[in-house]
Amino acid sequence: MREETGIVTRVTGPDRADGANPTDPTAPTTADFVPPAPKPATPRRARRRSVLRPYVWLPATVVLVVLAVAWSAVARAHPYILPPLGEVAATLAADPTLFLENAWATLSIALVGVAVGAGTAFVLAVVVSEFQVVRRAVMPFAVVLNVTPVVAIAPALVVAFGFGMTPKVVVTAIVTFFPVLINVATGLRSVPLPVLHVFRTLNASRWEVLLRLRIPSSLPYTLAALRVVLPLSLMGAVVAEFVAAGSSGGLGTMIRNSASTARLDYVYAGVVCLAAMGVLLLGLVALVERRLLFWHDSRRSGRA
Amino acid sequence: MTAGIEVHGLTKRHPGARPDRPALQGIDLRIPHRHFVSLIGPSGCGKSTLLRILAGLDRPDTGQVRLLGRSPREASRRKAIGLVSQTPALLPWRTVRQNVALPGKVNRRAGKEIDSPDELLRAVGLEDSAHQYPHQLSGGMLQRVAVARALGLRPDVLLMDEPFSALDEFTREALQYQLLGLWQRRATTVVFVTHSVREAVVLSDRIVVMSARPGRVHEVLDVDLPRPRDRKVVKGPHMHDLEDRVRDSLQSAWKAGAAPDDLVPL
Ligand SMILES: Nc1ncnc2c1ncn2[C@@H]1O[C@H](COP(=O)(O)OP(=O)(O)OP(=O)(O)O)[C@@H](O)[C@H]1O
Ligand SMILES: [Mg+2]
Numbered sequence: 001m002r003e004e005t006g007i008v009t010r011v012t013g014p015d016r017a018d019g020a021n022p023t024d025p026t027a028p029t030t031a032d033f034v035p036p037a038p039k040p041a042t043p044r045r046a047r048r049r050s051v052l053r054p055y056v057w058l059p060a061t062v063v064l065v066v067l068a069v070a071w072s073a074v075a076r077a078h079p080y081i082l083p084p085l086g087e088v089a090a091t092l093a094a095d096p097t098l099f100l101e102n103a104w105a106t107l108s109i110a111l112v113g114v115a116v117g118a119g120t121a122f123v124l125a126v127v128v129s130e131f132q133v134v135r136r137a138v139m140p141f142a143v144v145l146n147v148t149p150v151v152a153i154a155p156a157l158v159v160a161f162g163f164g165m166t167p168k169v170v171v172t173a174i175v176t177f178f179p180v181l182i183n184v185a186t187g188l189r190s191v192p193l194p195v196l197h198v199f200r201t202l203n204a205s206r207w208e209v210l211l212r213l214r215i216p217s218s219l220p221y222t223l224a225a226l227r228v229v230l231p232l233s234l235m236g237a238v239v240a241e242f243v244a245a246g247s248s249g250g251l252g253t254m255i256r257n258s259a260s261t262a263r264l265d266y267v268y269a270g271v272v273c274l275a276a277m278g279v280l281l282l283g284l285v286a287l288v289e290r291r292l293l294f295w296h297d298s299r300r301s302g303r304a
Numbered sequence: 305m306t307a308g309i310e311v312h313g314l315t316k317r318h319p320g321a322r323p324d325r326p327a328l329q330g331i332d333l334r335i336p337h338r339h340f341v342s343l344i345g346p347s348g349c350g351k352s353t354l355l356r357i358l359a360g361l362d363r364p365d366t367g368q369v370r371l372l373g374r375s376p377r378e379a380s381r382r383k384a385i386g387l388v389s390q391t392p393a394l395l396p397w398r399t400v401r402q403n404v405a406l407p408g409k410v411n412r413r414a415g416k417e418i419d420s421p422d423e424l425l426r427a428v429g430l431e432d433s434a435h436q437y438p439h440q441l442s443g444g445m446l447q448r449v450a451v452a453r454a455l456g457l458r459p460d461v462l463l464m465d466e467p468f469s470a471l472d473e474f475t476r477e478a479l480q481y482q483l484l485g486l487w488q489r490r491a492t493t494v495v496f497v498t499h500s501v502r503e504a505v506v507l508s509d510r511i512v513v514m515s516a517r518p519g520r521v522h523e524v525l526d527v528d529l530p531r532p533r534d535r536k537v538v539k540g541p542h543m544h545d546l547e548d549r550v551r552d553s554l555q556s557a558w559k560a561g562a563a564p565d566d567l568v569p570l
Pocket of ligand 1: 319320327347348350351352353354
């Protein structure tokens with residue numbers, strides 16, 4: 001605010017009042033903050049530096065090492081509970097294309113499922129938030145659908161749609177549908193009232209309010225939903241593959257078959273692939289969030 | 305000649321409020337076009353409610369509102385109302401310039417051109433911030449963006465609800481003079497809600513003092529300070545007389561209204 005008055009009351013002279021004392025005696029302790037440094041560069045550089053600091057990476061590394069040691073100890077004593085880590089790595093390295101192919105099969109089911117489920121949910125959220133009647137008609141059933149364990153429907157879906165991709169996509173779509181619906185519906189209603197008032201006094205149409213105000217305002221909620229739903233979609237795809245182990249392969253099928261022949265190394269290699277895919281999807285959402293939500297409070301407080 | 309703003313027998317009770325305590329009761333106002341009017345009064349006397357009704361955001365229970373002879377709905381259909389609230393109410397995902405251009409982008413059917421955004425930003429001294437985003441600006445700068453956005457339409461009436469109340473005294477004073485300058489060139493009718501007696505006197509041609517529970521017009525005071533108002537005019541002795549008169553009026557308005565239930569007695 002001090003900077004602000006400097007500008008306003010000195011409209012005639014552009015020089016600022018507070019740039020005058022760069023040699024502040026208190027400077028050494030807060031050296032980074034005294035000069036008005038170029039804004040975008042500072043926080044990013046600070047963050048990159050902080051990742052390299054031991055107190056940032058050391059705790060997680062210690063836990064990782066402890067877990068690995070514990071795992072190896074168990075694996076040595078009881079090879080039918082956990083396979084040795086080296087064996088899992090060797091299995092992965094021996095036939096990477098096998099894992100890549102199966103991973104891709106599962107991932108494509110998950111992604112198509114998300115596209116269908118989240119896409120439908122988004123459109124429905126818009127309709128529901130615009131029309132009270134639809135809201136009352138639809139929401140009770142959406143809630144029922146949410147509390148129903150979808151795994152229970154999966155066998156029936158296989159009967160209905162066969163062993164192809166369809167039942168798996170349907171399971172994944174159902175799993176991802178509800179979180180997106182609820183989040184987006186909330187986001188569309190979370191418009192600050194003063195802004196809405198400005199649109200109203202301009203007599204903006206419903207469509208204009210939706211497009212220019214409601215949907216952009218709901219973006220943080222939509223992306224938060226995606227962060228939940230993308231890993232969930234992998235789970236949906238794997239569960240569907242457990243139930244409908246068709247010819248299309250996939251990590252779920254592979255894990256089930258390997259488990260039944262007691263090939264624990266294959267099971268855990270598959271699990272590693274699934275975990276890697278989950279991390280990848282989360283990273284993707286984080287990337288999109290950084291691009292799209294630069295204006296949102298959550299991002300700014302994170303950077304400060 | 306049609307008045308800038310005409311209000312007749314306006315009553316408003318919010319749903320759920322006590323029947324004997326309407327937010328506004330029997331409001332009659334006539335504000336000549338191109339006048340600058342301030343609303344001042346104890347908290348809860350219905351200033352914001354009145355402003356919302358003038359803006360067509362809320363309907364009165366009884367009574368009539370005319371903005372240059374038109375109903376508020378009709379006026380907003382023609383994009384003839386500018387609104388500035390206590391918070392800047394900008395779109396955070398749009399740059400300053402895009403925010404100022406917004407009124408031109410919606411409701412194109414009104415067929416109303418807005419002033420060039422660059423010109424508007426220059427008028428409020430923010431041409432250097434045109435491509436920044438709201439989160440990169442200070443509170444005072446944001447409020448100036450909101451003022452520029454509202455003025456771009458050359459509205460018939462400009463409604464402002466405590467626009468500067470969250471700012472420090474110096475910023476506030478600077479923005480007051482800037483607003484006066486803009487208003488003088490554009491000549492619209494302004495209704496300005498404030499809690500500051502000084503702000504009301506410095507800005508207005510006329511001050512409407514309201515009393516609370518029920519919200520009524522207590523007294524209308526004319527401010528006969530010369531225009532344009534610069535710091536010299538405002539420093540004169542007459543200024544203090546006026547401020548005292550408004551303070552006295554506020555005091556009697558406070559006594560006239562029922563005491564708020566929620567205030568702890570001193
Ligand atoms: N949406 C609402 N629903 C119910 N009552 C309301 C609503 N808005 C305002 N009121 C009531 O109407 C009265 C007037 O409120 P209003 O906000 O207009 O006061 P105000 O003069 O703007 O006060 P302040 O100076 O504190 O901003 C208050 O008693 C308030 O409790
Ligand atoms: Mg108010």
